[in-house]
Amino acid sequence: MVNKQEKVSAVFAALADPTRRRIVQRLSQQGERRVTALAKPFRISLPAISRHLRVLENARLITRQRHGREHLIRSDTAGLEDARKWIAQCAAGWESGFDTLDQLLKTAQQSLGKPSLNNNLNNNKEKKP
Amino acid sequence: MKSEVKVGDNRLQITRVFDAPRHLVFAFWKEVDRLQQWWGCKDTSKVECAMDFRVGGFFTCVMQITGAGEFSYKGQYDEIVEPEKIAYHADFPGVTTRVVVEFIELHQGQGAQTKMILTQVGFPGQSICEMVSKGTSESFDKLDSLLAKQVVVNHV
Numbered sequence: 001m002v003n004k005q006e007k008v009s010a011v012f013a014a015l016a017d018p019t020r021r022r023i024v025q026r027l028s029q030q031g032e033r034r035v036t037a038l039a040k041p042f043r044i045s046l047p048a049i050s051r052h053l054r055v056l057e058n059a060r061l062i063t064r065q066r067h068g069r070e071h072l073i074r075s076d077t078a079g080l081e082d083a084r085k086w087i088a089q090c091a092a093g094w095e096s097g098f099d100t101l102d103q104l105l106k107t108a109q110q111s112l113g114k115p116s117l118n119n120n121l122n123n124n125k126e127k128k129p
Numbered sequence: 130m131k132s133e134v135k136v137g138d139n140r141l142q143i144t145r146v147f148d149a150p151r152h153l154v155f156a157f158w159k160e161v162d163r164l165q166q167w168w169g170c171k172d173t174s175k176v177e178c179a180m181d182f183r184v185g186g187f188f189t190c191v192m193q194i195t196g197a198g199e200f201s202y203k204g205q206y207d208e209i210v211e212p213e214k215i216a217y218h219a220d221f222p223g224v225t226t227r228v229v230v231e232f233i234e235l236h237q238g239q240g241a242q243t244k245m246i247l248t249q250v251g252f253p254g255q256s257i258c259e260m261v262s263k264g265t266s267e268s269f270d271k272l273d274s275l276l277a278k279q280v281v282v283n284h285v
Contacts, residue, residue: 097167098167109153
């Protein structure tokens with residue numbers, strides 16, 4: 001789970017940058033692109049683009065195919081899938097916590113007969129508007 | 130009783146009705162001894178929390194998760210309206226996840242019921258939101274139904 005969280009963090013961190021977001025968006029719209037073609041609309045150096053691409057590659061948001069000196073970049077859904085699974089796990093996690101909470105609330109109310117707890121709860125009780 | 134789970138573009142909303150008065154449900158978020166009893170997923174064997182329950186205060190929960198080791202979660206309270214609402218955020222690299230928990234009184238007194246709505250937003254902000262809405266919303270629908278099944282299974 002910790003490992004998964006690291007993966008998801010990598011996806012989030014990669015997408016936190018506007019340039020990297022635009023790269024991913026362009027790739028998902030236009031398919032495969034050469035690194036030089038990708039770099040064109042951005043007014044930044046090729047090495048800077050390469051750094052962005054490495055971040056995206058580590059987050060599994062893009063894949064790279066090497067043809068000699070030419071690198072072809074395309075979008076990869078694995079990173080987004082990680083993020084989605086994480087959201088699902090969050091939901092399942094909350095849900096199982098709430099099951100426990102449900103039981104605890106029942107138990108807490110059964111012990112309401114005890115005067116101390118009862119007083120305490122009555123004091124906290126809100127008045128009806 | 131099971132929760133209603135909605136998975137949106139970049140948000141998760143879980144609604145659940147508890148057969149308990151609102152101040153009691155709230156207390157399970159407010160008091161560290163009570164929070165530790167339910168926080169974490171079903172594989173969590175031990176939870177240790179430290180919390181400063183006030184606006185701007187921090188909380189840290191360290192969970193021992195069977196088969197996965199230690200997992201820690203740190204957040205800061207943004208809003209506390211007792212016993213109606215708690216809002217906090219937790220930072221992960223590159224993203225801030227915000228959680229809002231609302232407590233709504235359905236019935237008071239005998240047979241008291243409280244509706245709790247938990248909304249978690251800011252999974253990777255706009256970015257994923259946009260990409261997910263393009264062409265992958267189908268898998269979200271699938272996920273939604275998977276979750277629904279999972280929730281049912283959990284309660285059988």
